[in-house]
Amino acid sequence: MRQLLAALLSTSLATIAVAQTALVREGDPYPDGPANQVYSSFNVGAVSTYLGYACTFTAAGPGGFVQGIWGDLNGGPGGILRSETTIASLTQTAIESFFGINGSQIAYSSNVDDSAGSIGLDSIWVDDHLIALDGQQAAGTAEFLNFVSRPGITTSGVPYYAAGLSAVSGGSSTGRGLYLGTTLVYRNGDLIPGAPAPISAQGIDFDFRFSSEATHHITPLGLNLPITEDAIMALDGAGLVLGGSLVQEGQLVAPPLGGPPEAWERFDFCGITETGNYMFTGDTNGLATEDEFIVRNGGFWAREGDTLDGEQLTGGLRSASLSEANRIAFVWAVTDPTAGSLQALYVESTLLLKEGDPVDWDGDGTVDMNTAIVNFTGINPIAINPAGLLYFTADVNVSGTVLEGFFSIATTSFGNSYCSVNPNSTGSPASIRALGSSAVASGSLFLRATSLPAHSFGFFIVSRLQGFAANPGGSEGNLCLGGPVGRFQNQVQSSGAAGTVAIHPDLSALPQPLGPVSAQPGETWNFSTWFRDQASGGAPTSNFSDGVEVTFL
DSSP states (O other), X not given: OHHHHHHHXXXXXXXXXXXXXXXXXXXXXXXXXXXXXXXXXXXXXXXXXXXXXXXXXXEESTTOOEEEEEEETTSSSOEEEEEOOEETTEEEEEEEEEEEEXXXXXXEEEEEEETTSOOSEEEEEEXXXXXXXXXXXXXXXXXXXXXXXXXXXXXXXXXXXXEEEESSTTOOOOEEEEEETTEEEXXXXXXXXXXXXXXXXXXXXXXXXXXXXXXXXXXXXXXXXXXXXXXXXXXTTEEOEETTEEOBTTSBOOGGGOSSSEEEEEEEEEEEOTTOXXXXXXXXXXXXXXXXXXXXXXXXXXXXXXXXXXXXXXXXXXXXXXXXXSOEEEEEEEEEXXXXXXXXXXXXXXXXXXXXXXXXXXOSSSOBTTEEEEXXXXXXXXXXXXXXXXXXXXXXXXXXXXXXXXXXXXXXXXXXXXXXXXOOTTSSOBEEEEEEOOOGGGTOEEEEEESOOTTOEEEEEEESEEEEEESGGGOSSEEEEESSOEEOGGGOEEXXXXXXXXXXXXXXXXXXXXXXBOOOTTOEEEEEEEEEEEOTTSOEEEEEBOEEEEEOO
């Protein structure tokens, strides 16, 4: 232990905490294409009810452009899930950015050419099965499909999508509908409960959301009114009422919601769960200067001008996502005292990342100091799953070249914390948490230790057994592991200004004194953190975090 302490105190490896790991990057070889074809961009991400994740991509090179969907439906290592192909008489020529997944299926939209010579037809697919096509008879009406877009799919395999409707096959769109399977949930001309007018011809908004089994749904709807501020928020087939008043553009926010007189102005992102929890975002317009907002379950949850995790929310709300576990993730501009306005990524009230932060670009488990987030990209660049794994797309400056990547970051803790440890030089004890998922097959375990001294170097340690040893090797702290202890010595971290270190351990090679060991479902392992510290008299020493016990699935 004294040798380990000496190694810890002498190290000066300049790496910091990893959490934001690139899964696939611009410039990576596109495996299904010719030589020198590479991924060139990424767009919207999607998640399933549990661990599945995916994003749309474009690959470019000598073979031209290819679009598709990349990820894994069960949370394993990612790969190509779909790319443009020919199915029967239809040749896919472009895959739309928006799509949906469950544990075994993908619902997506593609432009197709048919064998009769028609080109650029909109289509909806679930895997290789055609669901809807331009010119087809629209279900539940005498009209025809003019366009189809923004598909998703329930856990049980029912697709949903928006459609344009036309009086004749191939004619111009004269209305819109929102489909769940073959059921028209909304269509233009419907007068829903609580609304002052029918849904307008273009009133089916593309920001609709269904819960995982479509028990609940939420969407903005445009109304047939002689004013421009005509949209309402609709929840489960009726106009949403908050504080006794309909949530409608141009109408005053109900006084019980608080604040000075202001009117609803615009609605953007929304989300809803199987238990009926919901959120939506947008603007208000009135005497208040704080106009961007997130409404959650009946009231304002965050407003422009609020301070969250030490940062003031300013400017535009870039994106928002609600998981089936009722956790909200969003990108909102914040005011930095030196850099000005920066986009920041939050989960609930916790700030995860800002523009300028480094990332683990090469996926080796440590953050690369030659990187910095330039901006969060894509139409809606984030998605969070019930296991707390957050996926996002971002442009990153990598050694002076800006490249786009698709990233994951763990946000949910699990496992059992244990053991009493001593405060370190910050005056507080360090704490370790397990994040992501305990499923071995997902490879999505992250370890994060907080409340370390700033710019202190440390690493994580692991054992099958819990234990307690006071001041081992001359340390100021208590070791919470027993039996053979392994150390992640190749992933020494600096805690940086935030006093935090984290790693994404390889579960197939947990370090042990006699060599790496693969974690197995049903096994229990214990983790802690050992880090450099300073004794009260200023002498160099070390300290430990508490322990966390993880039983793998």
